[in-house]
Amino acid sequence: MTELTIKRAYAPAQEDDGFRVLVDRLWPRGMSKAREHLDLWIKNIAPSTELRKAWNHNPDTMLEFAASYRRELDANPAVEELEQIIREHPKVTLVYGARDPDVNHARVLRDYLEERLGGAQ
Template sequence: MIRCKRVYEAATADDGCRVLVDRLWPRGCRKDSLGLDTWSREVAPSTEVRRRFAHDPAHFADFREAYRSELAARPELWWGLLEKARQGNLTLLYAARDEQLNNARVLAEFLEEELERRQPGSSPVCYADEQG
């Protein structure tokens, strides 16, 4: 399961692997206070895309589209996260105030779609070659 959580929320046992997915280190947080497994700054939106968004809800749709394009172009940045999600709980940590309109939510959605896409097909047509 993939979940998103603000870095300012306490870690819990069911968080699983905790990964900070912001390009910038969150304000007021000491590294030892986050309970991080890793910081994947490379998977965060580019500085250009992040600045255009500027956390303005009116720009979120454009931000989402631009960020998803960046993710699609660089799968090597998120493959490891996909593997962690397959193995158990994955918590994407972010610092944004808006708990719905942020990069971690877009990344989680993208990863969930990738997990779904990589599942074995459920249609009988997909299994036609396996019979035999």
């Protein structure tokens, strides 16, 4: 069974992060690609630019955003790519750049994947 976690890009990478996947459409500001220790960057798994801008990380509209993002994920072929990675690794960390550890798309993505995979097999 894979352990699926989320982590801010600005937190130091650690050995126990497992396979690290950046799940943002944009590279996190001020971060060095050499220091990030990422195994993969899946830009297309992130919310569309239109959805991200409309939401603007507003905590008051988090539920509405999550529903819209899940609809996007339902039609997104990048989900299958990420699911395959999760099946192949004992631990996968979804890396994101947002400031708030609770109000971010990576949390929605993690929950969505866990539901689809039955607890992140």
